[in-house]
């Protein structure tokens with residue numbers, strides 16, 4: 001491809017709206033173009049990168065035994081009503097009506113559609129297992145699109161769905177996908193850490209994310225250097241200590257004038273924060289909920305959402321708190337009637353806590369669960385953080401930022417039971433299909449590859465997904481010998497099957513070198529009057545500081561091929 005013919009031009013300065021490195025570099029390099037908030041066009045260079053990622057993904061899905069198909073974007077509301085997931089997706093779903101006033105959704109995911117197909121075609125255990133996948137456009141009305149391709153509203157996604165007869169089969173499919181995913185990230189030059197994750201609106205109990213570690217990542221990963229435990233902070237747990245052996249003391253009311261925060265309360269009474277009970281008010285589907293936790297811990301709203309089964313959870317307003325008859329700063333579950341209560345299991349381990357008295361300026365000492373109060377839900381709703389003890393080995397948890405580049409779920413029978421997707425076992429008995437689902441956002445992976453692979457000059461594409469392999473760069477092409485040599489090399493390199501970006505522009509060496517670095521092409525090949533004096537061209541890798549002179553004679557066939565990295569023998573093969 002001749003640079004002079006390329007649709008896009010590079011930009012010196014990043015556009016002001018670009019908020020992450022990948023966003024800045026992809027815009028400056030002319031790889032993407034914004035259409036609307038969270039909606040992007042892929043321009044010729046960016047589209048080449050995306051297609052290479054897609055090819056690697058397709059090869060690995062096929063190698064794992066996947067069958068490719070293609071499902072529609074338009075999905076009727078009736079399918080979603082079968083699972084009820086339109087409620088958990090809530091406003092994230094792009095909804096529209098057709099001319100007959102019939103409700104449709106633009107697919108954010110395809111479990112319902114694929115399960116409808118499988119329930120029509122799969123009758124017996126002999127038809128299982130099945131791995132079905134597609135690469136498709138998904139739509140999610142994100143509340144806050146950001147980071148260029150990191151969080152968007154329309155995106156290309158690989159989604160694979162596994163169908164098995166039982167848990168053991170699902171485990172095998174799940175492991176197969178883990179190997180395939182690891183192959184994909186390795187081949188895309190993007191190391192990714194597998195971490196435990198929350199299943200969110202997709203459903204199911206067990207899920208894992210693959211995280212590319214980068215300082216700009218919007219997720220926090222907690223991991224244990226001791227035992228290898230790793231989880232998204234939304235999901236991570238930690239050891240909360242053994243149950244206290246103290247004797248429960250009698251309740252005692254104390255006057256606490258003007259005290260409303262845990263810090264002030266602990267200081268006023270001279271007790272550690274771990275001896276207090278914190279209460280926080282939330283609004284869950286319009287109903288006020290009181291969540292309590294040991295005073296030294298924070299509430300994890302993702303865990304709370306899951307405990308309540310409430311997709312739209314937010315802090316309650318002052319007005320809502322007042323209407324519910326609660327006293328901010330002095331609330332506790334003590335003697336509460338008619339309000340839903342959730343407590344972190346840390347409150348059941350502690351003894352003789354100081355808690356709100358549900359009256360202004362009043363607290364109660366020596367509150368004990370369950371002697372003095374009970375709650376509707378007692379479970380883990382605590383936020384893990386660096387420094388707390390690892391749930392596996394008790395070592396200190398460490399924190400890193402990560403970009404989620406893949407998410408896999410054990411759906412089990414969550415969808416198939418609701419949709420009546422069943423098969424007959426060997427004895428002729430009906431069972432629901434045991435499902436898993438597995439997704440990779442292609443654009444997100446592309447952006448993460450840039451977040452992880454760049455320097456101050458621009459992108460450093462891993463060679464497997466670079467838009468072109470070679471940047472052919474004649475300096476002073478107005479000199480006939482330079483121009484003719486470059487033209488000849490261009491033909492020879494293309495004839496060798498190399499992907500070449502040929503900078504045939506009448507531009508200064510500085511402009512050409514800057515563009516070569518910004519675009520991140522793995523190999524730069526320079527022809528100039530100086531190199532021609534030695535019948536050579538200069539070869540420089542994108543990451544190298546200095547180039548080397550190679551003789552022009554027979555140069556094209558000797559250039560490194562950079563074949564796509566093959567997976568290790570037997571990995572994930574059927």
Ligand SMILES: [Zn+2]
Nearest residue numbers: 224227390393
């Ligand atoms: Zn550990």
